[in-house]
Amino acid sequence: MSTSATPNTVSPPIIVVRGLNHTYRKTKKIRVEALQAIELEIRQGEIFGLVGPDGAGKSTLLNALSGLIHPNEGTVTLKGGPPKDSRELIGYVSQSGGVYEDLTVVENLTYVAGLHRIGSETAEARIGELLTRLQLEQVAGRLVKTIGGGRRRMLALAAALLPDSDFLFLDEPTTAIDPMSRRACWELLSERARAGTTIVLATHFAWEVDQCTRIAFMSGGTIRRIGTPAEMLARMAEIKPDTGTASQLRAVFDSEIAELKKDQPPPFPFTRPPRHTSGDVAIRATELTKSFGNFEAVQGITFEVAYGEIFGLTGESGTGKTTILRMLAGLLTPEDGSCEIAGEGSNNGLKYESRRCIGYLGQSLTLFGELTVDDNLSFLAGIHQMSPAEFEMKRQWIYELVSLQRGGKTLVQSLDAADKRRLAFAAAVMHEPEVLLLDGPTSSVDPLMRHAVLDVLEGFAARGTAVLLATPFLTEAEKCNRVGLLTDGRLLAVGTPAELKFAQDAHVVEFDAETSAVAVLRKILKPWRVWAVGGRVHAIVDGPEQTGAPEFSNRLFEAGIAIESVQTRPLSLEDVSVLLTAGGRAVTVV
Numbered sequence: 001m002s003t004s005a006t007p008n009t010v011s012p013p014i015i016v017v018r019g020l021n022h023t024y025r026k027t028k029k030i031r032v033e034a035l036q037a038i039e040l041e042i043r044q045g046e047i048f049g050l051v052g053p054d055g056a057g058k059s060t061l062l063n064a065l066s067g068l069i070h071p072n073e074g075t076v077t078l079k080g081g082p083p084k085d086s087r088e089l090i091g092y093v094s095q096s097g098g099v100y101e102d103l104t105v106v107e108n109l110t111y112v113a114g115l116h117r118i119g120s121e122t123a124e125a126r127i128g129e130l131l132t133r134l135q136l137e138q139v140a141g142r143l144v145k146t147i148g149g150g151r152r153r154m155l156a157l158a159a160a161l162l163p164d165s166d167f168l169f170l171d172e173p174t175t176a177i178d179p180m181s182r183r184a185c186w187e188l189l190s191e192r193a194r195a196g197t198t199i200v201l202a203t204h205f206a207w208e209v210d211q212c213t214r215i216a217f218m219s220g221g222t223i224r225r226i227g228t229p230a231e232m233l234a235r236m237a238e239i240k241p242d243t244g245t246a247s248q249l250r251a252v253f254d255s256e257i258a259e260l261k262k263d264q265p266p267p268f269p270f271t272r273p274p275r276h277t278s279g280d281v282a283i284r285a286t287e288l289t290k291s292f293g294n295f296e297a298v299q300g301i302t303f304e305v306a307y308g309e310i311f312g313l314t315g316e317s318g319t320g321k322t323t324i325l326r327m328l329a330g331l332l333t334p335e336d337g338s339c340e341i342a343g344e345g346s347n348n349g350l351k352y353e354s355r356r357c358i359g360y361l362g363q364s365l366t367l368f369g370e371l372t373v374d375d376n377l378s379f380l381a382g383i384h385q386m387s388p389a390e391f392e393m394k395r396q397w398i399y400e401l402v403s404l405q406r407g408g409k410t411l412v413q414s415l416d417a418a419d420k421r422r423l424a425f426a427a428a429v430m431h432e433p434e435v436l437l438l439d440g441p442t443s444s445v446d447p448l449m450r451h452a453v454l455d456v457l458e459g460f461a462a463r464g465t466a467v468l469l470a471t472p473f474l475t476e477a478e479k480c481n482r483v484g485l486l487t488d489g490r491l492l493a494v495g496t497p498a499e500l501k502f503a504q505d506a507h508v509v510e511f512d513a514e515t516s517a518v519a520v521l522r523k524i525l526k527p528w529r530v531w532a533v534g535g536r537v538h539a540i541v542d543g544p545e546q547t548g549a550p551e552f553s554n555r556l557f558e559a560g561i562a563i564e565s566v567q568t569r570p571l572s573l574e575d576v577s578v579l580l581t582a583g584g585r586a587v588t589v590v
Contacts, residue, residue: 013041014198015065015167020074022060034060035071036221042200047193049209050202052218053446054418058202059095059171061218065200066092066169078167086167088116091160093170095417095444099155101145105136108144108155109162116163123162130158133188135181139318146292149363149443150176150317150472157185161192168192170201174208176443176472178316179574180582183531186211190515190532204446210533266400268456269393272432274464278308282435282466283328287337290323297323299489300337307434310457310467312477315486316581321470322363323489325437328468329360342435356384359433361441365424367412373398373423374408377430384431398426401452417444425453429460436460436467442476454479474574483573487581501571504579507545508571509552511537512564520559521552528582540575 020038023031035057042048050058063069064076067083067090078086092098099108106127113123131137134154139147144155157173168189174182190211193199201208209215209229216226225232276282283305290298298320305311313321326332328339330350339346344354360366367376377398381391395408402415402422415423425441436457442450454476457467461481469480477483477497484494493500511517517537521530529540541548545568553566571579 011043014044014079015040015042015200016075016077017041017061017065018075020061020064020071020076022064022069022071022073024060033221035064038074038223040216040223040226042198044198045193045196046214047189047199047201047212049212049215050200050218051204051209051215053448054416055220056218057221058218060221062092062169062171062200062202065167066090068092088163089166091163091165091168093153093156093160093168093173095171095175097152097156099144099152099159102143104141104143105131105147105151105155106140109159112159112162118163126162126164127158130161130188133184134158135184135316142295146295148176148317148319148322149440150178150181152317153177154181154185154317157188161188164192164197166197168197168199168201170199172202172204172444174203174205176317176440178472178577178581179474180528180578181316182207183533186533187531207533266397268429268459269397270432270459270463271390271393275434276307276464276466278306278464280307281305282307282309282342283311283468284340285324285328285337286339288324288327288334288339289336290320290327290332290334297489298327298334301489301491302337303484303491303494305466305468307466308461308464309482310461310469310480312480312483313468313470313486314472314474314477314483314577317472319486320489321486322439325360325439325468325470326362329358329437330355341437356431357434359428359431359436359438361424361428361438363439365420367420367424367427369411369413371412372408373402373410373412373415376412376423376427377408380427380430386431394430398423398430401426418446418449421445422449429456432460432465434465436465436469438468439470440472441469442471442473450476474572474577478573485577485580492580497573500573500576504571504576505544506540506542506571506575506579507548508569508575509539509541509548509566510569511539511553511556511566513537513556513561516559517556517561517563520556520561524552524555526582528578540571540579545570 017038017040020035022035023033025031038061050061052058060069064071065083067087076083103111109127109130110123113127131140134157136151136154136158139151144152153173153175154177160168160170174185177185189199203209212229214226214228215232216223217232218224281304286302288298288301301324313324315321323332327334328341328346330346334347342354342357344350377395402419412420412423421444428438429436442453457469461467469476471477482494482496483500485492485500515532518530518532521537521539525539531538539552541552549566549568553563556563
């Protein structure tokens, strides 16, 4: 029983794509076939997902549907006409976001309302609702350039939703968004789909695939398979009964039937012996505090990271992850407290020798766009005094990691967002630093590359490197030795993933029931404890597992809602994050 929108399979398709081919000319000699013989029909009210590895053609197809590019061959029709005739009926979110950094959040939305000639009263009501439901109220008056990447994505989605468009074309709309906000986004999308809006989105996340009515798996510019999530998973891969939805998408990517198997990069070519004993403190933050104007970005943060440990710093957008990493790296001066890295205090910056033993990857990439990949790598090799033999070995590894078509002669500015992120990650680790400070190293990359990056980090930690990983992805945090959960610039809890889960006396009950069960359960529980995903209604319930299912099943039965099945499961780290941030529980595990 699905909780997502159900398209009208009787009426004619509202989007029709026939024989679509498109080629990009990157240089005089290099042409990229982005789309090849695309045939597609989508009906009104569908949530249609595009899934595939980086470079599969998802963004290009969305751009063709939106009328932002004119394909070399083939046709695209929306409501029987070309996309240009439906531009005012389209809401669009690109990978770059498309919001104005020098305007406030509210000013961005007001500007969009003016473009679509929405009356002032209607615009005010819609803006207020979107700010509330997407958790943007507390940053409504702030300039966009001062808010986190996740909240920028939410603002971009709010701008696309504001005109109440007939079509929504969304390119990875929830990248870097925290769990609560992602659930809020999908609740809005599901409501719009049930009201008749047709939604096409590109995503890397299995959780979102399960929300779609149908999905298309793309590779090499072609559509390999189309079907419902259940049909695709059953057809492509044998999923074990105890396999959770978080791993299903990766299983499909690896499927030979879908031909999406992608060569993993070779192991990192370590050339230097370990220099530290695991367990010694490499990073120490003590009562770190930092404000920007009236905004308190970091409030009294204290934690330690040992050599040989992967420490995950996670939390919703704007919780202070980036600010903490910048203070530790000596790029920002804290107002109060102290930070130490690799044996040196970094409150007033770091000495040159100390900087050389640190690998740093920030949200804004420290690469020279007007130089080639080789020029960037050679520059870094010189700074870190690599021998020619070591540099050549590392360079070949980077070529395979980034899969460059022109090798080192490629200009960095010509790379797409995912390749730039991979290259920046490689540049941060190539000199085998003693400490790694990484801010979202896997944002914009597909699940297979995300897995490869985590393998590299595990290899570094095994050799004694201290890794501080700031990430919005709770599935990544699950793989860390310890995790720090942040909210509003405060550290709510620190511990191993198992400790953080065990500290919460709660569990999740999953009902196979109609969407109306959500409203019933939200009258009993706090609204943020109940959400729909993957055709099931989920509820976080306090107490042992045997207590929740009977009580809430009876409540739904009394409300006249049929339940096909019910089961319980332990909390995931994502559930713990929701409990701590929304519930306001400040529990510290040492």
